[in-house]
Amino acid sequence: MNNPSQKTLVLLRHGQSVWNLQNRFTGWTDVGLSDQGHAEAIQSGRRLATEGIQFDIAFTSVLKRAIKTLWLALEEMDQMWIPVQRSWRLNERHYGSLQGEFKHEMAERVGEEQVQRWRRSFDVRPPLLTVGDKRFPGCDPRYAKLRSDQLPLGESLKDTIERTLPYWHRSIVPAFDAANRVLIVAHGNTLRALVKYLDNVSDDEIVHLDIPTGVPIVIPVNDAIQPATSIRESIPSQLSKHGVVPPPVLSNDTVKGSDLRFVPSPSQQEAHP
Numbered sequence: 001m002n003n004p005s006q007k008t009l010v011l012l013r014h015g016q017s018v019w020n021l022q023n024r025f026t027g028w029t030d031v032g033l034s035d036q037g038h039a040e041a042i043q044s045g046r047r048l049a050t051e052g053i054q055f056d057i058a059f060t061s062v063l064k065r066a067i068k069t070l071w072l073a074l075e076e077m078d079q080m081w082i083p084v085q086r087s088w089r090l091n092e093r094h095y096g097s098l099q100g101e102f103k104h105e106m107a108e109r110v111g112e113e114q115v116q117r118w119r120r121s122f123d124v125r126p127p128l129l130t131v132g133d134k135r136f137p138g139c140d141p142r143y144a145k146l147r148s149d150q151l152p153l154g155e156s157l158k159d160t161i162e163r164t165l166p167y168w169h170r171s172i173v174p175a176f177d178a179a180n181r182v183l184i185v186a187h188g189n190t191l192r193a194l195v196k197y198l199d200n201v202s203d204d205e206i207v208h209l210d211i212p213t214g215v216p217i218v219i220p221v222n223d224a225i226q227p228a229t230s231i232r233e234s235i236p237s238q239l240s241k242h243g244v245v246p247p248p249v250l251s252n253d254t255v256k257g258s259d260l261r262f263v264p265s266p267s268q269q270e271a272h273p
């Protein structure tokens with residue numbers, strides 16, 4: 001990369017998951033990558049290797065579609081040795097009782113506008129789980145250290161921002177004291193949460209933002225760890241900059257997703273959550 005002393009943040013959404021492919025609400029369900037997602041993860045590492053970025057540290061969630069994407073990208077860059085921190089705070093937004101449902105079936109039941117409202121609105125929560133539901137995160141040992149008020153029954157983007165930003169401020173920003181190159185591999189809605197905060201996107205505008213799977217977003221940041229330029233504007237240009245616009249994702253998720261659009265346009269698992 002041109003200037004090794006330039007502080008740089010790279011955001012990467014995991015590659016396509018099996019449930020993205022099947023067009024199902026996923027949230028905290030721990031599903032793996034599809035074959036296409038596996039290929040996207042490798043391709044993202046190849047793109048970053050071409051950029052010549054040597055990372056100092058990486059952050060990811062505790063969900064395997066993000067963890068595996070990170071592994072494959074780091075392997076492709078031959079940087080598997082760098083420190084990695086995982087946190088539930090980077091998990092996908094919890095989709096409540098929608099988790100496991102097929103998005104197109106739900107659209108037939110409740111209408112496309114309602115589905116899109118659940119998917120992209122700022123403060124609309126999905127229908128909530130009950131504590132007795134087997135999908136409740138309190139049943140999963142990886143969340144055993146969370147307080148009961150931290151275990152979601154279903155989250156809006158607003159809720160997701162509120163649990164993600166403390167990790168940004170307490171763990172990721174301080175990492176830049178000793179690091180110039182920081183990689184975050186996370187999920188569509190946690191990355192929307194970070195971009196909303198970093199780009200100061202309004203509650204109304206955030207409904208338009210989608211983050212593509214497996215495409216690294218390279219963001220030069222200043223000493224205050226603020227982006228030097230608009231992240232949103234850099235997303236499409238980076239897609240074309242690499243000369244490879246990912247093929248239209250042929251998953252039902254994407255096809256139905258755009259059809260549904262009603263708005264225009266433990267290596268070091270966090271000990272104290």
Ligand SMILES: O=C(O)[C@@H](CO)OP(=O)(O)O
Pocket residue numbers: 020024025026027028092093095119188189
């Ligand atoms: O199902 C999910 O968890 C997310 C990401 O795949 O879906 P959406 O894009 O609808 O928020």
